[in-house]
Amino acid sequence: MISDMFKTDMCNIKNYINNAYNNVPFYQKFYSDIDIDKIVDYDSFRQLPILNKSQLQDSNSSYISKLYNINDLRIGRTSGSTGRILSIYWDKFEFFKSNKELWRYRNQFYGITAADKLLTFHPYLNRDKDIFNPKISLQNNSILSMSLVDLNSINFEFYYEKMLEFEPVWILGTASALFLFSKYIKDNNLKTPRSIKYIELMGEYLSESYRKFIRETFNVPIANQYGSRETNAIGIECQYGNMHHMNKNILVEILNDNDNPVCDGEEGNIIITNMMNNAMPLIRYRLGDRGKYIENNDCKCCSNRPILQITAGRVTDRVILENRDPINAVVFWYVIEKINLKYNLTILQFQVIQESLHLFSLKLSIKDETLENIIVKDFYKEIGVYNLNDKIDWEISFVNEIPFDTKTSKLKYFICKI
Numbered sequence: 338m339i340s341d342m343f344k345t346d347m348c349n350i351k352n353y354i355n356n357a358y359n360n361v362p363f364y365q366k367f368y369s370d371i372d373i374d375k376i377v378d379y380d381s382f383r384q385l386p387i388l389n390k391s392q393l394q395d396s397n398s399s400y401i402s403k404l405y406n407i408n409d410l411r412i413g414r415t416s417g418s419t420g421r422i423l424s425i426y427w428d429k430f431e432f433f434k435s436n437k438e439l440w441r442y443r444n445q446f447y448g449i450t451a452a453d454k455l456l457t458f459h460p461y462l463n464r465d466k467d468i469f470n471p472k473i474s475l476q477n478n479s480i481l482s483m484s485l486v487d488l489n490s491i492n493f494e495f496y497y498e499k500m501l502e503f504e505p506v507w508i509l510g511t512a513s514a515l516f517l518f519s520k521y522i523k524d525n526n527l528k529t530p531r532s533i534k535y536i537e538l539m540g541e542y543l544s545e546s547y548r549k550f551i552r553e554t555f556n557v558p559i560a561n562q563y564g565s566r567e568t569n570a571i572g573i574e575c576q577y578g579n580m581h582h583m584n585k586n587i588l589v590e591i592l593n594d595n596d597n598p599v600c601d602g603e604e605g606n607i608i609i610t611n612m613m614n615n616a617m618p619l620i621r622y623r624l625g626d627r628g629k630y631i632e633n634n635d636c637k638c639c640s641n642r643p644i645l646q647i648t649a650g651r652v653t654d655r656v657i658l659e660n661r662d663p664i665n666a667v668v669f670w671y672v673i674e675k676i677n678l679k680y681n682l683t684i685l686q687f688q689v690i691q692e693s694l695h696l697f698s699l700k701l702s703i704k705d706e707t708l709e710n711i712i713v714k715d716f717y718k719e720i721g722v723y724n725l726n727d728k729i730d731w732e733i734s735f736v737n738e739i740p741f742d743t744k745t746s747k748l749k750y751f752i753c754k755i
């Protein structure tokens with residue numbers, strides 16, 4: 338599929354690479370052994386080396402194009418491979434433009450426009466500066482944003498009242514935040530505003546039970562959106578549940594562990610080239626996610642864009658085990674999901690911390706305290722399926738709540754301290 342994109346868009350791709358090579362000091366060095374004039378198709382494009390997050394962190398401002406003044410650029414931050422913060426610079430106009438396709442699809446699939454009232458959530462700390470965000474903020478009476486740190490049993494009622502008053506048309510947030518809010522609404526037999534037409538989830542693993550629960554609470558379509566701070570949105574689900582790779586200016590390659598293209602339908606590492614950003618070009622950049630392309634056999638939504646399927650769990654979320662290959666931490670989601678379906682979604686939040694090779698701790702926030710013992714029993718049984726109780730000690734504790742990460746606004750379900 339990627340080779341088709343090269344056939345139709347080779348001229349733009351070539352310009353983008355030339356621009357990066359001529360104006361970005363990092364690429365001049367990085368491609369010093371390559372004759373970039375000979376890049377004429379996907380095969381020759383593949384001689385460009387893969388760019389890893391660690392390389393970006395090490396080369397500082399040398400990856401900014403000389404055509405831009407760094408002080409005029411917009412900075413977005415993301416966590417790098419070692420947990421250090423990585424800055425992504427954008428030209429303000431290009432940043433705005435990079436969201437255009439997403440808006441087009443939101444409108445086409447769900448009838449949402451930028452003028453519609455949005456309810457969303459924000460982290461405690463402002464991303465760019467160390468400014469503490471207020472509990473609630475209202476911009477131009479069109480965006481109501483609630484602080485995630487305060488999304489807890491003390492404030493649910495306040496937030497709920499604010500939502501009713503505001504009458505949003507759509508909601509944008511992470512699955513864990515929307516699930517907690519939905520649980521409060523359903524457990525208290527409250528009504529949701531009729532104004533709400535659509536919910537978009539992003540930035541976190543979306544389990545089927547969370548999706549179903551949120552959909553049933555609000556009774557509106559739910560779409561999962563896939564993107565990154567490096568690129569903004571890459572894909573969005575249509576009303577038929579297929580995630581379309583919507584932006585042809587973000588090239589997506591799916592490569593195996595030897596960096597060779599996989600066959601269509603096969604899973605691999607996601608490598609992007611972000612032609613939306615000329616200020617800080619990212620060419621053949623390893624995002625750290627895994628996924629696959631699925632053939633788009635006339636999706637009923639009528640979009641002819643390819644279908645992406647993103648594998649749960651980031652490549653870096655690895656559980657380190659003795660005498661075994663590491664496994665992806667998403668298994669903890671599978672275990673919790675299985676228990677949760679059995680007990681009416683009583684587990685509101687969870688977090689696993691790998692303290693050492695042989696010691697893990699599990700924090701659980703549950704609704705029904707009488708289920709504590711049985712949940713512990715079930716957990717040991719389910720975790721045994723993955724051999725994660727063999728020579729491993731688990732410290733299990735029940736807590737009132739697990740705070741959201743103040744910088745990323747996500748709930749970290751797995752932390753590895755090794």
Ligand SMILES: [Zn+2]
Pocket residue numbers: 575576577579581636637638639640
């Ligand atoms: Zn579709």
